[in-house]
Amino acid sequence: xxxxxxxxxxxxxxxxxxxxxxxxxxxxxxxxxxxxxxxxxxxxxxxxxxxxxxxxxxxxxxxxxxxxxxxxxxxxxxxxxxxxxxxxxxxxxxxxxxxxxxxxxxxxxxxxxxxxxxxxxxxxxxxxxxxxxxxxxxxxxxxxxxxxxxxxxxxxxxxxxxxxxxxxxxxxxxxxxxxxxxxxxxxxxxxxxxxxxxxxxxxxxxxxxxxxxxxxxxxxxxxxxxxxxxxxxxxxxxxxxxxxxxxxxxxxxxxxxxxxxxxxxxxxxxxxxxxxxxxxxxxxxxxxxxxxxxxxxxxxxxxxxxxxxxxxxxxxxxxxxxxxxxxxxxxxxxxxxxxxxxxxxxxxxxxxxxxxxxxxxxxxxxxxxxxxxxxxxxxxxxxxxxxxxxxxxxxxxxxxxxxxxxxxxxxxxxxxxxxxxxxxxxxxxxxxxxxxxxxxxxxxxxxx
Numbered sequence: 001x002x003x004x005x006x007x008x009x010x011x012x013x014x015x016x017x018x019x020x021x022x023x024x025x026x027x028x029x030x031x032x033x034x035x036x037x038x039x040x041x042x043x044x045x046x047x048x049x050x051x052x053x054x055x056x057x058x059x060x061x062x063x064x065x066x067x068x069x070x071x072x073x074x075x076x077x078x079x080x081x082x083x084x085x086x087x088x089x090x091x092x093x094x095x096x097x098x099x100x101x102x103x104x105x106x107x108x109x110x111x112x113x114x115x116x117x118x119x120x121x122x123x124x125x126x127x128x129x130x131x132x133x134x135x136x137x138x139x140x141x142x143x144x145x146x147x148x149x150x151x152x153x154x155x156x157x158x159x160x161x162x163x164x165x166x167x168x169x170x171x172x173x174x175x176x177x178x179x180x181x182x183x184x185x186x187x188x189x190x191x192x193x194x195x196x197x198x199x200x201x202x203x204x205x206x207x208x209x210x211x212x213x214x215x216x217x218x219x220x221x222x223x224x225x226x227x228x229x230x231x232x233x234x235x236x237x238x239x240x241x242x243x244x245x246x247x248x249x250x251x252x253x254x255x256x257x258x259x260x261x262x263x264x265x266x267x268x269x270x271x272x273x274x275x276x277x278x279x280x281x282x283x284x285x286x287x288x289x290x291x292x293x294x295x296x297x298x299x300x301x302x303x304x305x306x307x308x309x310x311x312x313x314x315x316x317x318x319x320x321x322x323x324x325x326x327x328x329x330x331x332x333x334x335x336x337x338x339x340x341x342x343x344x345x346x347x348x349x350x351x352x353x354x355x356x357x358x359x360x361x362x363x364x365x366x367x368x369x370x371x372x373x374x375x376x377x378x379x380x381x382x383x384x385x386x387x388x389x390x391x392x393x394x395x396x397x398x399x400x401x402x403x404x405x406x407x408x409x410x411x412x413x414x415x416x417x418x419x420x421x422x423x424x425x426x427x428x429x430x431x432x433x434x435x436x437x438x439x440x441x442x443x444x445x446x447x448x
Contacts, residue, residue, distance in 0.1 A: 034216035035253055036137055038283045041328045043376045049438045051369060053431035054088030054379035055081060055416075056335065058141070058149075059402035061092060062105060064130070065123035075130060077385035080418055082134045085431025088219065089131065090334055090379045093124060093140035094200060096150030096158075103147050103168050103408040106398050110150070113158050113192050116199070125205045132208070132217040139334070139379075141259060142200070143193060143224035145180055148406035151224070152183035159188035168395065168408060177230055181270075184235035194246060201250045213251040220255035221247050226288065227260055229270030236270065244281035256281055261288035261335075262320045273323045284376075285327065287320045288335035289313055289361070299343040302353040310360055317364055321373050330376045336361055337381040337414040345392035345412035347419070355422050362430035369437055377434070380427070384415030 036045050043050035057077075063070045081089070095108040109120040131138055144151025153164045156179065167176040183189050201221070204211045212218060223243050229236030244256045262273040262285070277285045291297040297309040317333065324331035338357050340349040358380065365378045382404030389411035390400040396407035404415030416423050 036216075036219045036255060038255060038330060041325075041330060041374055043284070043330050045438075050376060051434045051437040052088040052137070052377040053084075053086050053427065053434045054090065054139075054332075054334070054377055055086050056379050056382035056404065057081070057089040058092040058382065058404075058406065059105070060089065060127040061109075061120060061124035062107070062402055063123070064126040065107075065119050066126070067119050068107065069123055071126065073386050074127065077383065077418070078130055078134055078136070080385060081383060082136070084424055084427045085435055086383075086427070087135065087431075087435065088137045088139065088377055088379060090139040090141065090222075091127065092149055093138075093221075094142050094149065094196065095120070096154040096196075101150065101154065101164075103166055103395060104154075105149055105402075105407055108150055110196060114195060114199075121203070122206055125207045128205060128212075128215060128217050129207045132215070136217070137219035138217055139220050139222050139257070140218055141222045141225050142197065143227070145224060145227045146406075146408060147176075148408040149225070152180050152189070152227075155189035155192050156180070156183055156186060158192060159186050161186065161189075177228070181228070181230045181232045181236075184229070184232050184239040190239070194243075197243075197246060198250065201247065213253055218254055220257045220283065221251070222257045222259040222286075223247075224259050227258065227271075228264070229276075230268060231270060233270045233275075237276065240276060241279050241281070244279060248281050255283040257284055257286055257332075258282055259286055259334075261290075262286065262323075263316075265294045265316075273320055274327065277327055277329065282329075284330045284332060285320070285324045287317065287331055287333045289316055289333065290336070291357075292338050297338055297357075299339040299341065299353065302341070306353070306356070309357075313361065314364060317368075321368055321375050324374045330374050332376060333361070333365055333378040335379065335381045339413055345389065345410060347388050347392070347412065347417055351420055351423050355426050358423060358426045359430075362426065362433075366430060366433045366437075369434070380416070381414050382416070384417050386418055387415075388417070 034046060036043055036050055060074060063074045095105050096110045097104055097108045098111055099106060107117050107120055109117055111117055128138060147153050147164060147166065157164055161182060165175040165179050167173045201213055205215065223240065240258060247256050258276060260271050260276055264271055273285055291309050291313060292299060296312050297305055321331055338354055340351050341353055365375055368375050384403035387401035387403040389403060392412040393410045396411055403411060405411050405413045
């Protein structure tokens with residue numbers, strides 16, 4: 001009799017899962033197709049809830065290049081992350097600019113409007129192919145409010161808005177943000193970006209023969225890295241709607257996300273998780289937490305503010321998860337990190353406080369997920385793997401190793417190296433907790 005009851009409960013569960021698995025978006029593919037989908041405010045993969053431990057791995061397509069890259073390093077690092085339990089990578093899928101541009105990655109994918117470096121494109125092809133072999137999912141970042149991949153500032157320069165006012169030189173961040181926010185209403189820049197989206201999303205992988213729009217390795221297209229509206233909120237919202245709609249028209253198979261911080265602590269950033277993610281074409285919300293950048297944490301004196309930092313992080317994260325629930329959409333904590341001990345940028349510096357911070361943040365996310373809050377993944381910033389800074393605390397230069405710190409930031413700041421075993425152990429511990437949540441959810445439903 002007990003076996004019959006369990007069988008009946010299992011059959012009921014199958015009916016419930018099937019009924020909940022009807023896509024909220026039109027899809028040309030079936031349910032069990034290895035695409036990540038959003039259904040009823042939750043991530044699903046092949047009919048099961050999808051939770052993940054992830055990393056930011058922005059430079060993957062550059063080291064994936066056959067010429068000028070380092071494919072063996074890429075393979076090694078993907079294997080390292082796979083061994084940690086990492087199943088999701090947030091990667092750069094576009095970069096713009098000629099060889100003269102400063103504070104950004106080189107070589108770039110788009111060297112001039114509509115002109116492409118095929119070697120970089122093939123690097124992205126190779127990265128997706130290798131990720132697919134390891135059952136990893138990719139969040140494809142398409143643009144950037146900041147300079148380090150070209151992004152909005154580069155499109156504006158191409159459209160005739162003048163030289164980019166690099167804040168790394170002038171130290172005047174307001175001048176830069178006033179420049180970059182023009183993107184949302186600049187018709188020439190917007191057209192260049194839309195044209196690029198058509199090229200990228202319609203691409204066929206040169207190594208697998210699979211169109212990007214049909215590749216389940218891709219989890220989502222992300223409009224930009226940390227877009228901010230500032231005083232141009234109306235134009236910013238119009239851009240979000242238009243761009244997300246275009247992507248859905250080009251590719252109905254994949255999810256779309258915005259890539260914003262959520263609610264930045266700055267009063268004038270012009271961003272709001274609730275207001276910016278209301279449109280139907282945005283499938284899930286993103287959260288970034290930068291305790292050190294926002295002045296909450298001082299790595300030179302960690303013991304003074306660590307407990308206060310934890311309280312602020314908890315408040316920020318909880319508020320954003322509640323906002324996601326109000327929107328009826330899943331959330332991902334896709335950027336967070338702190339410096340190595342004593343604010344030391346050398347790879348030999350210890351990571352005692354970082355390990356404590358990672359453990360705390362991971363635990364907060366897992367706790368919320370276990371309580372059925374709509375948070376499904378976390379991507380720490382960032383994996384540096386085998387790379388090392390040429391000169392710690394200086395900006396990246398052509399020929400230096402690519403590491404987790406982008407070229408516009410001091411090198412050695414936030415990256416996790418392959419030798420950081422104590423940090424890797426923390427990642428492994430919480431990757432297990434995240435990766436079993438999906439099966440745990442199903443198993444609990446069966447036995448209830």
